[in-house]
Amino acid sequence: MDPILVISIIGGLIILLLIFGTPLKPLRFIGQGIIKIVIGALFLFFLNVIGSNFGIHVPINFITATISGLLGLPGVAALTVIQLWIL
Known part of the structure; x- marks a missing residue:
């Protein structure tokens, strides 16, 4: 695609969003989830950086990142225990 066309489309979408607004609740929920x-x-x-000295390696993928992101440090600890004792 032509770069001018892409910039025009993005600019038009920004202007439409400024005029009509955005539904804030769903965007806020999606943004917090991504963060x-x-x-x-x-x-x-x-x-993985710190645990490499101790032989600990938990793969980083969407599922493990979601578990550790939603549960925090207890989720990371649970993933580590699962990696060491079950797998």
């Missing part, structure tokens, strides 16, 4: 998943992935990354 929690990213934070969960960072938790797992730091666990």
Whole structure:
């Protein structure tokens, strides 16, 4: 696609959103969910960096990032226990 066409479409969408507004509740909910998943992935990354000295490795994928993001540090601990004792 032509870059001018893409920029025009994005600009038009921004103008439409400014005129009509956006439904804030669903966007806020989706945004918070995405932020929690990213934070969960960072938790797992730091666990893998620190845990590499102890032989701990939990794979980082959508499911594990969601679990650790929604549950926080107890979720990371649960994933670590599952990785060590069950798998």
